[in-house]
Amino acid sequence: MFFPLLLGFMPSDTARHHRSCILDVLQEALEEAKIKPQDVDCVAYTKGPGMGAPLLSVAIVARTVAQLWKKPLLGVNHCIGHIEMGRLITGAENPSVLYVSGGNTQVIAYSERSYRIFGETIDIAVGNCLDRFARVLKISNDPSPGYNIEQMAKKGKKFVELPYTVKGMDVSFSGILSYIEDMSHKMLSSGECTPEDLCFSLQETLFSMLVEITERAMAHCGSQEVLIVGGVGCNVRLQEMMGVMCQERGAKLFATDERFCIDNGAMIAQAGWEMFRSGQVTNLQDSWITQRYRTDEVEVTWRD
Template sequence: MTVVIGFEGSANKIGIGIIRDGEVLSNPRRTYITPPGQGFLPGETAKHHRGVILTVLREALDEAGIKPAEIDCVAYTKGPGMGAPLVTAAIVARTVAQLWGKPLLGVNHCIGHIEMGRLITKAQNPTVLYVSGGNTQVIAYSEHCYRIFGETIDIAVGNCLDRFARVIKISNDPSPGYNIEQMAKMGTKYIELPYTVKGMDVSFSGILSYIEDAAHKMLSTGQCTPEDLCFSLQETLFAMLVEITERAMAHCGSQEVLIVGGVGCNLRLQEMMGVMCKERGALLFATDERFCIDNGAMIAQAGWEMFRSGHVTELSDSWITQRYRTDEVEVTWRD
């Protein structure tokens, strides 16, 4: 049996998870939440993580009933993500690896999401839509690489939602995206927004500028409600994502879609993707907020796969990087 502990801290979540041969033994996390209208800054986020990471580590070990001696490998998020939060998690992972005398493994954050999704849903070889606050990519596996078929050419879909939430002062608790999803259910009027698909890629910054402007004009004159704007933004963004996912499926001859990343637990996105899959006779796989939103177990699971196929990160090479593309990793653990 192989036991791996994973440290995730690439954004405003700090999580530590323990995996034993595909079984999630523990997965506690904490979220840094800022007041409405504010985002989270790297320095302040890292300060939050430093304040709670040892408590989360103790929780992970206690909940799993695992002692350090039973752990085979320590995995941490190498990137991509925000520099200061990434460093916080990496330093603690590096320290415990040395204290416990265990090998260390730097994991690509995006691949953590994919491997967690595959583990939980049992999807075989899906086309992956990876949607979060920092990333938007359509991915398919081929010849030892997770290849990116399409992506955002500017901001991520989650970043677009988060920044719109700041404009109309939606609460960040538990997350701006979740609160937009709830408000969208009460929207009745669709406001037409720019729809920007460029081949296999998408662009969200123009939509954000447009809806920010519309919010100031239309809300003040009573032409629509905040709920209408949330509804319109979700419908437009998600339609674009479903379109490029379907195009990638057609190219790959794929009959499975796996949605991963924090935005992936949005039920409206899952519903829209489900309609497309049903029309194609394909299967949709998605998880809930326990495994979609950044967590330590996903880093442990990717680390488990990598460690068993012979990967280890030397201490001298155990740095972090804010830019680390999904297709830079050699996927030696898949056929």
């Protein structure tokens, strides 16, 4: 596991870590599964979105392995990896999906061979907002800033009103981050509130916005299922708030534990398998990376 020492994941450091570990991880996976390269059906890799350097490091290895083993290659959208793993683990059939992570915030639903985005952040992702506020409070990155904010929020007792910005189906987090960055020192030094109160208030406000746009998407789609995916989906308080909304609507909430909420190779393998069994293959000349690879750009050939 790679933990950044200071202010988050630097693309060059992350790529260097991937390059140093990837062959060992590949060998370990084969040994644990008790299979040989000839038993593998296809090779899947993350095409995007994400940071260019680590994406490229993995894509090069995937292309090389696919050619050496003479296996089909599949370039997978990162978000769709989360969705397909979530559907597999939870059994959700046709949910409205809330995808929340350090780099993305989207409300998604399936329609006509596409995962369509009904709402999203218009600036920064919810996980990015939490991570950047953690730096303001000098909260540790180990095991993650968001997790540590969640634990501090459980001890908060006072709610501090913060900017709440929902625009139709979209949300904005940059305003609330700017406000709390500017005001936190004054509020803390005056004794108006504690760091735990600020973590509690930030979580409650951010998650209320997410619940609102998810419920709006459910009403639009006629959906009675919600699936939360992405790293921020591990947050128990977010799951609680979404669960209350679902209960009031007579709907059902699906969420996975931290093994499958956070980024993992199994989710890319699952999405790649769905693509492969429906007849998709990524040609070598098309196996580049795309840092801005939107969820709704993918043709979903494996669902009715």
